[in-house]
Amino acid sequence: MDRDQHELQFLGFLGVYRETSKIILRWRRIFAQITLALILPLCVVFLAHSAVSQLLSFKIVNHEFDRDDSWEGSRRYRDLSRMLKKEWVAFWLFKLGYFIFVFIFSLLSTSAVVYTVACVYAAKQITFKKIMSVVPRVWKRLMVTFLWSFATFIAFVVVAVALLIGWVVVVRIFRLGLGPAIAMFVILLILYVIVFVYITMIWQLASVISVLEDVYGWKAMVKSKRLIKGKMGMSVGCFIVVLVWFTLVQALFECFVVFDLVLGIGIKIGVGLICLLLLLMVVLFDLVVQTVVYFVCKSYHHENIDKSSLSDHLEVYLGDYVRLKPNSVQLERLHV
Numbered sequence: 001m002d003r004d005q006h007e008l009q010f011l012g013f014l015g016v017y018r019e020t021s022k023i024i025l026r027w028r029r030i031f032a033q034i035t036l037a038l039i040l041p042l043c044v045v046f047l048a049h050s051a052v053s054q055l056l057s058f059k060i061v062n063h064e065f066d067r068d069d070s071w072e073g074s075r076r077y078r079d080l081s082r083m084l085k086k087e088w089v090a091f092w093l094f095k096l097g098y099f100i101f102v103f104i105f106s107l108l109s110t111s112a113v114v115y116t117v118a119c120v121y122a123a124k125q126i127t128f129k130k131i132m133s134v135v136p137r138v139w140k141r142l143m144v145t146f147l148w149s150f151a152t153f154i155a156f157v158v159v160a161v162a163l164l165i166g167w168v169v170v171v172r173i174f175r176l177g178l179g180p181a182i183a184m185f186v187i188l189l190i191l192y193v194i195v196f197v198y199i200t201m202i203w204q205l206a207s208v209i210s211v212l213e214d215v216y217g218w219k220a221m222v223k224s225k226r227l228i229k230g231k232m233g234m235s236v237g238c239f240i241v242v243l244v245w246f247t248l249v250q251a252l253f254e255c256f257v258v259f260d261l262v263l264g265i266g267i268k269i270g271v272g273l274i275c276l277l278l279l280l281m282v283v284l285f286d287l288v289v290q291t292v293v294y295f296v297c298k299s300y301h302h303e304n305i306d307k308s309s310l311s312d313h314l315e316v317y318l319g320d321y322v323r324l325k326p327n328s329v330q331l332e333r334l335h336v
Contacts, residue, residue, distance in 0.1 A: 008299035013237035016296060020288045023120060033128040034112045035284055038135075042105040043279045047272065049098045050250065051258050056091045060084065104139075107146065111138035113287035114211040121295065141216040142207055148218045149203035156199060160192055201228060201235050208294040227297040235293055242286045249278045 011019060024031050067080040112135050119126040167188060171181045206224040210216035215223060228235055253275040257268045 008296050009302075011234075011292075011296050013234050013241075016234065016238055016289060016292050017241075019292050020285060023117060023288055023292070024284065027116070027120060027126075030116055030126060030128060030131070031113075031284060031288075034109070034116065034131065035280055037128075037132070038105060038109040038112055039280055039283050042102060042109060043276055043283060045098065045101050045105075047253055047276060047279065049094075049102075050254060052094065053091075054254075054258050056087065056094065060087050060091065063087065103146075107139040107142045108135050109283070110207050110287055110290075111135045111142055111211060113284070114138075114208050114291050117288055117291040118212050138211050141210045144217040145203075145206050145210045145220050148221055149199070149206065152199055152203075152221070156195060163188055197236060197239060201239055204239075204290045205235075205294055205297070208291050212294065227294070227301060231293070231297050231300050234296070238289050238293060242282060242289065245282045246279075246286075249275050249282060252278075 063080055063084050067077055067084065070077040070080065112131050115134050115138060116126060116131055167181075167184055170176065170184070176184070202221055202224045205228055206216075206220040209220040209223055209227075213220075213223075253272065256263060256271045257275070263271075
């Protein structure tokens with residue numbers, strides 16, 4: 001990053017995206033290597049999961065319809081029942097394997113990109129080999145933060161379901177008309193989206209904090225909540241744009257590759273490769289944006305990011321530096 005520490009606080013939505021583009025273009029070789037090693041497998045599995053899930057789902061639904069049309073005591077019914085059991089087991093094993101793979105590579109990709117951007121900011125000499133040696137040490141801290149974030153999301157979903165049930169009960173007990181019922185549902189839906197986006201942004205910023213500071217897990221989420229204050233609009237804008245692009249790529253892949261039965265196999269392969277390329281760029285851009293947003297939020301709250309201290313902190317992951325006391329490593333607050 002060529003910008004001065006104090007200039008970062010004035011970056012808005014467009015400024016963050018320009019800064020992200022500069023970092024990626026200037027260090028394109030390193031980011032290309034990270035993309036091929038970590039982000040490419042993640043994106044390939046994500047797109048393959050969409051296609052395979054639909055295939056397995058259609059197969060299960062067809063067999064369930066066939067079984068419903070069969071006599072319950074017939075041999076065909078028993079054969080279809082056994083087949084459905086195996087297909088459901090295969091379906092959930094596939095889902096479990098997908099979740100584990102995506103979970104691991106998401107953490108590894110985040111670790112690599114955040115560490116790389118921090119090295120760029122600290123003016124450290126970086127190589128792909130050094131980054132890959134650091135990643136296994138960093139991703140364990142990210143895993144703890146992810147588990148806390150996951151627990152928060154579970155609690156959020158439980159509350160959302162409880163509110164939905166409460167809405168149904170209120171509509172039935174008070175016999176609300178269609179208009180008031182829809183209005184209440186829309187209000188609940190808007191609140192759901194707002195809280196979902198807020199929790200997601202806190203989790204993303206907490207992931208960066210887990211790599212660049214000596215806190216992780218719940219403490220990283222608490223610090224993330226504090227840092228994001230004052231830059232909420234900028235953070236929301238960055239998140240929504242990436243989410244829109246991600247949704248468009250997924251929709252394009254499913255419409256022209258998964259569901260389309262008219263296009264030839266050659267066109268489907270071409271569209272699939274285009275979607276893969278777009279998804280690679282979206283994921284890489286999003287990870288770099290998250291790190292830039294962290295530095296912007298730190299600068300906005302007048303927390304000094306000393307390059308030498310940051311460099312020392314990053315060296316700890318390599319085992320080449322003896323960890324200093326927390327007070328000397330942590331980024332101190334500037335009084336203005």
